[in-house]
Amino acid sequence: MEMKMKRAGGVLAAVFAAAALPIVVASPASADQGDCQYSLHEAGYVIGPKVEAxxxxxxxxxxxxxWQGCYLGLANIGVRSEDAITACSMA
Structure with missing residues (x-):
């Protein structure tokens, strides 16, 4: 009985790790600088060096x-708060 519990625990841990790994690995690459810029372009902003930076x-x-640096950089050049939040969340 004890052996079955250990085996079940090991299987459960392996299943959890296998399920969580793609989420952890994919998170940073889910969006990028281009998505941020495209969001602002779609909102009607001109994309220049300050937006790119x-x-x-x-x-x-x-x-x-x-995220905070992105938001402040956009807010300082006149991007509306809602648009900066959306764009920086996509970066």
Missing amino acids: ACKFGADYTNVGA
Whole structure:
């Protein structure tokens, strides 16, 4: 009985790990700088160097403050809050 419980626990852990791995690995690559810029383009903004820089900063998933930096960069050049939130969430 004890052997079956250990085996069941091991199988359950393996199933959980297999299910969680694609989510963990895919998260940073789910969107990028281009999605951020395209969102702003669709909202009617001109895409220039400052937008590109903010979106590039937001797409840097290794930077803990990437989203905030993206948002502030866009807000400082006059992008409406709702549009900046959407764009930076896509970066």
